[in-house]
Amino acid sequence: MKKNRLYLRYKLLFAFFLASAFTLCAHAQTGSIKIKGKVKDAKGIALPGVSIKIKGTQGGAQTSLEGDFVLTAPGNATLVFTFVGFTTQEVPVNNRTVINVVLTDNNQALSEVVVIGYGAQRKADVTSAVTTVKSTDFVTGPVSDAAGLLKGKVAGLTVSTPSGDPNAQSQIMLRGNNSLYGNLGLLYIIDGVPGDLLTVAPEDIAEISVLKDGSSAAIYGVRGSNGVIIITTKHATGSAINQVDYNGNETYSQISKKPDLLTGDDYRRQIAAGTRDPNYDLGSNTNWIKAMSNSFPVSHIHGLTFRGGNDQTNYLASLNYRYNQGIFLKSDHQQITGRVDINHIMLDGKLKFNLGLLQTNFNDHPFNTYDYEQQLKMNPTAPVRMPDGSFYQEPNNFEYQNPVSDIYNTDQPQTSFNSKYNATITYLPVVGLRLSAIGSYTKHGYLNRYFANFDNISTIRDKQNGVADISQGQSVDRYLNLSAEYSKSIGDHRLTLLGGYEYQDNNTFTTQMDNHNFPTDLFGYNDIFTGAALKLGNANMASSQSLTNLISYIGRLTYNYKEKYLLLASLRIDGASQFYGAAHPFGKFPAVQAGWRITKESFMEDQKIFDDLKLRVGYGITGNPPRKSFLAVGLLDYGNSVLYNGQFIQTLSPSQNANPGLRWEEKHETDLGLDYSMFKGLITGTIDAYKRKVTDLLYNFAVPSPPNLYPYTFANAGTMENKGLEVVININAIKKRDFQWTTSFNFSTNSNKLISLSNDIYQTTSDFFTTGNTGDPITTSTNIVRVGRNIGDFYGFKVTGVSSDGKWIYQEPDGTTKPYDQFNHNFNDKQVLGNGIPKYYAGWNNTLHYKDWDFGVTMRGAFGFQILNSLRMNYENTSVTNYNRLKSSEDKVFGTAVLNKTVPLEFNSYYIENGDYWKIDNINLGYTWRKLKSKFVHNPRIYISTVNTFTITKYKGLDPEVDRFGDVNGDSQGLSPGVESRDTYPTVRTFTIGLSASF
Structure with a gap:
């Protein structure tokens, strides 16, 4: 039934597109x-x-x-x-x-409109740190989501994709980390409605604006603490000529860098030298990463856009299809997005309606990183298949298993959808007054299935006769915004007032079930209840529901005097359900901005250098709620069962203390900026210096029990500081008839420090806590967060060399050195080994046009940071003899000796490397046939592009663009960054050929 509804939805959408196409005709x-x-x-x-x-x-x-x-x-x-x-x-x-x-x-540079929160301003009037990137400046080539379009384009915005998995999303952070336990996500506003990157296709985007400072984000209150990204999609425009646009491309992917592991011949050489057991030679020479890879992974994107209408009614409809085939077998991502945008104007332009419809369906096959780990460990002399065609297996070997067999004997499809319906009504009753209402309904659903069949080695070892798992969920977001804006000009004074009310709620419901011991594996997860484990009480079932809402009141004033002195003041009041049970669930978030256009002063009239020079300053407060709801109330959870009157009774026990004093984290940010345009627009740019102070940080404090019912309480007590500098320089270097060249450079630096972690009521037992984890078999923390230090510090043993017999020589925190056998290896012997957060980021973008040719290059880099190379740490030790390792394990450590095989795996400074890199990231070359004499085809363009083209670095790992967020108890929080996971899907390099045209 569900599938039929989806088919019907697409049939209706296709019928609309078809009808639109047939309306294309010449206007006589x-x-x-x-x-x-x-x-x-x-x-x-x-x-x-x-x-x-x-x-x-x-x-x-x-x-x-x-x-x-x-x-x-x-x-x-x-x-x-x-x-x-x-x-x-x-x-x-x-x-x-x-x-x-x-x-x-x-003078378009000054009069163009810049999108800000709940409206727009002329660029000349903007008094905050806002960066706008138009579609012509986006990264060209395949991107996983809209954020990928901005790589290297915005100073202070870090966008990375540390995984080549076709289902991976971008990691995004703006101006550093702002919390320990609060939300780290940015707010995405898509055509005026809060959303996420899954609800918009990159091909549909016209421009993206990034609100970077606190004074511009404060109008979004509790949701704007980590920055705001406003996405404007392509819309219908008045008197549009009936037109169809096509854009499509084909992309080939390859692993950017592969781990250099021992081969089968290397095994046999070691056996001949007596350093490896002869029983490990199984006669083959298998390249396992090749065996589990697609031979020629090709992805493609195809998009059609239909547009037309007249001065009263116009429409834009698009249909986009993308298929991204992963490097590895059975890993892919498929997405179909249909969108309709309709505008209608009445009453001589006073009343405007806009209707937007969006449907996106996903069909994915994610890759299990466990299989990547197995190809690293797998014996290279083992065959993929036996002579009879069956997969080679070692049921009694728990160190590794055949990854190709695991891929083919496991099925884990994931399907999901997003449906979004939004409408906007704007009414202009009198000159200067604008009334608007925006309503949106968004529905998201997913269905994840998993089945390991009878031939899967894990089910054979555990004697489970197949394992099935099904999880599904659905969420509904409702949004309403009512606003009134009044603008008035009197002489040299221009004033605009905005007031509004906003409501948003979310209802999420999820279920999960698993089972095993099936009578047959023919039906897999489709017959999950036939597993015998359910009857024996060994299966699992779970369900949950979450209801949240947010109500807000918004006010803003903007003032312009003589186009010279600019002022903006705003206030937002938010109340969120996350603070149910708190004494003060509402928060107030004010902001003020001021600007001075210096070039409008009389003393600047005769100078010829600056076309525009504007000094601006802003101060704003934003809030950040906890990631979890109901932290202010006491909670109970199921405890042990007790025997009472001959029956076992399920008990309840406290799982959370009540804290009615819980409140928002508050970010106070001051931004000082300078906008400039020189030599008639030849050189333009911005300079921003900012300082953030986050107060009332959330932290899980240890408390005495009793009198408390639970030994931990979430409370506000800490303070964090974040400051930085951003510089942007744009140069229209050449502007000739047949040749144009524009170049843009951006630079940013950021430092982040924990100032305190206690107050008069809540105290920590120490001034630090550790975070991150190396994983098995080492299993130790990798980072430390300490009061007075920057976030992201690596913390472990420092080594300065090895002895002649290949054992580590350590340096104590006091500077003395000790040999391996005399070193204590306890926590007090650890020290800071580096930091995983780059101090500096830079981007350089170049665009050249020569007649009908266009050429673009995007370069970006990060500097002043270190990386923990987990691949070397786990596979560069001669003590590893029962599974494969890197060839570099046979190299001399510190140029002295090969590491002694009696020395176990260990996290120490030897595996901390300089992570500095410079990437020639995106290169594109295109040709547009503007002289094509055709009544039906207009401006066809063919182009080629590459992404992740080349990296300059001294880092020995696979890719220095590693995870910037780290992990705390399974939640990405940015507290243990800079670790290249040994099991991460490697990054890819892509080569694309594409075609676009209008009809």
């Missing part, structure tokens, strides 16, 4: 004449790509590379000439057959 005009002409700028340079529309109709044309145009229009028509960066002109035809037009520069 009676009494028309043929008009030709040329469009130039004030300097006489021809302008290619100028849009020319016949006012009030759907007809139009576009200028050629030489600025020429030809079209047919009525003799009494009016032509509208539009070009980015120039003032729009309306020119009456007056029965002329030749019309030449000169467009004037409108």
Whole structure:
């Protein structure tokens, strides 16, 4: 039934697209004449790509590379000439057959509109740290989500993809870490509605704005503490010509760097040398990473966009399909997204309706990183299959198993969907007053299934006769925003007032069940209740429901005096259900910004350097709620069973203390910025310095029990400081008729320090806590968070060399050295070994146009940090003899001796490496046939691109762009960054060829 509903939904969507396509027709005009002409700028340079529309109709044309145009229009028509960066002109035809037009520069850099929270401002009026990236500047090539479009584009925004898994999402952090136990996620606003990156296709995005400072994010209150990303999708526009756009590409992927493991021949050499057991030679020479990889992984993306309409009603509809085949067998990602955007205007433009519909379906096969671990460990002399075609297995070997067999004997499909419906009504009752209402309904559902059949070695070892697991869930988000905005200009004064109310709720329900010991494996997870484990009480079932809501009141004032002095003040009041039971569930989040356009002063009139110079300062407070709800109330959980009156009774025991004093974490941020434009727009950019102070940090404090019912209490007590500098320089280096070159450089630095972790009521037993974990078999923490120190410090044993017999020589915290046999190996012997958070980030973007050719390069890097190379730590030790290891395990350590095989695996400074890198990340080359003389095909473009092209680094691991978040009790919190996991799906390098055209 569920599948039928999905099919029906797509049939209806396809019918709409088909109907739209059939409406594409030529608009005939009676009494028309043929008009030709040329469009130039004030300097006489021809302008290619100028849009020319016949006012009030759907007809139009576009200028050629030489600025020429030809079209047919009525003799009494009016032509509208539009070009980015120039003032729009309306020119009456007056029965002329030749019309030449000169467009004037409108100083677009200052007059263009910048999207901010709950509205937009002219760039000249913006008083906060906001960066906007348009679709023409996005990363070109396959990206996992919308955030991937911004890599290297925004100063202070870190976007990384440390995994090549086709189902992996980007890791995003803005201006460093701001919490220990609070939420770290950014807020995403998509066409005015809160959402996530799964509810928008990258191909549908027109531009992305990043609100970086506290004063701009404060209008979003508790959700804006970690930064706000506003995504604007492509929309229908007035008097749109009926048009169909196609964009598609094919991509080949390869592992960017593979681990260099011992081969079968290396095993046999070691056996001949007497350093490995002869029984380990099984006669083959298997490259296990190759055996579990697709031979030629190819992905593709195809998108169609339909648009049309008139001055009153217009539409845009898109259908996007993407298939991303992973490097490894049975790992892929499939996504279909359909979207409709409809606008209608009534009452002479006073009443506007917008309706948006979105449906996205996912069909994924995730990769189990356990199989990657097995290919690292697997004996390279073992065959993939036996002579009879069956998979090679070692049922009694618990060290490793055949990863290819595990992949084929395991099935784990995941399906999910997002449905989003939103509507906007805007009414302009009088001049200057704007009333609007936005409503949205979003539904998300998923179904994850897993089955290990009878031939899976894990089920054979555990005698389980198949294992099945099914988990599913559904969530519904409802959103409502009501606002009124009034603008008034009186002489040199311009004032805008905004007031609004907002409501959002979420209802999430999940279920999970597992079972084993099936009579047959023919039906897998589809017959989960036939497993015998259920009858014996050894199966598991669980369900949960979560209900949350948020209500908000919003107010903002903006003031402009003589286009010279600028002011913005805002206040948001939030109440969230996460603080149920708290004495103060509401929080107030004010902000103020001021700007001074120095070039508008009389003393700057005669200077010729600066076109615009604006000093701005902002201060704002944002809140951050806990990631979990109901932390303010006492909770009970199921305890042990006790025998009472001959029956076992299930008991309840305290699992959380009540804390009615629980409140928001508050981030107080001051930002000082400078915007500049020099030499008539030749050089533009920004400089921002900021300081954040996060107070009332959430922490799980140990408390005496009794009098408390539970030995831990979540409370607000800590303080964290975060400060940094961001610099952006944009240069229009060459702007000739046939050749243009623009280059942009961004730089940022950030430092993050824990100031305190106690107050008068709640005290920690020490001024630090450890975090991160190496995993088996070492099993120790990797990082430390200490008062007065930066977040991200590695903490372990420091080694300075090895003895002649290959044993570690340690350095004590006091600087003395000790040989291996005299070293205590306890916690007090550990010390800071480096830091996993880069001190500096940089990005360099270049775009060149030569006639119909375009070329772009995106480069980015990170500097001043270290990486824990877990691959070397686990597989570069000669004590590993029962499974495979790296070839470098046979190299001399510190150039002295090969590590002694009696020395066990250990986390120490030898495996901490310099992580500095510079990536030539994205290269693209395209050609557009602007001179193509066709009535049906317009501006076809073919392009090639690469992503993750080349990396310059001294790091010995697979990729220095590692996990920036780390892990605390299974929750990504950014407290143990800089660890390259030994079992992570390796990153990939992609090569893409694509085609786009309009019809």
